[in-house]
Amino acid sequence: MALIQAGRAAGIPLQEIRSALELLPHDRTATKHDWERLSSAWRRDVEERVERLTALRDQLTSCIGCGCLSLRSCALFNTGDRAAARGAGARYLLGDDPLL
Numbered sequence: 888m889a890l891i892q893a894g895r896a897a898g899i900p901l902q903e904i905r906s907a908l909e910l911l912p913h914d915r916t917a918t919k920h921d922w923e924r925l926s927s928a929w930r931r932d933v934e935e936r937v938e939r940l941t942a943l944r945d946q947l948t949s950c951i952g953c954g955c956l957s958l959r960s961c962a963l964f965n966t967g968d969r970a971a972a973r974g975a976g977a978r979y980l981l982g983d984d985p986l987l
Contacts (some may be wrong), residue, residue, distance in 0.1 A: 889921075897933050942980050 894904040909926045911917045970978040970985075979985050 894929065897929060898936060899929055899932065903929075917925075939980065942976075946980060 891901075891904055894907075895901070907928070910925060911921055922979070971982065972981050
């Protein structure tokens with residue numbers, strides 16, 4: 888139960904937690920190594936989310952490439968909605984270079 892609670896607190900979807908638990912050995916008690924292997928993928932996912940949230944926090948007052956063109960400054964930074972050609976979402980927060 889603690890693993891499920893920790894996974895949920897880290898924002899891991901229940902389906903991913905379930906899939907990870909299915910990888911644990913069924914014929915013996917899980918070892919520390921088993922738990923470390925299971926959680927390593929979650930660690931990468933959490934680190935990526937932290938990076939995205941940090942970028943969002945740091946860029947909240949600037950153009951994020953959302954494609955809305957509703958702010959006067961967006962027309963300057965994203966003329967003709969260039970960012971939308973790269974896909975949906977806040978393209979600059981996702982790592983797209985606004986100068987390209």
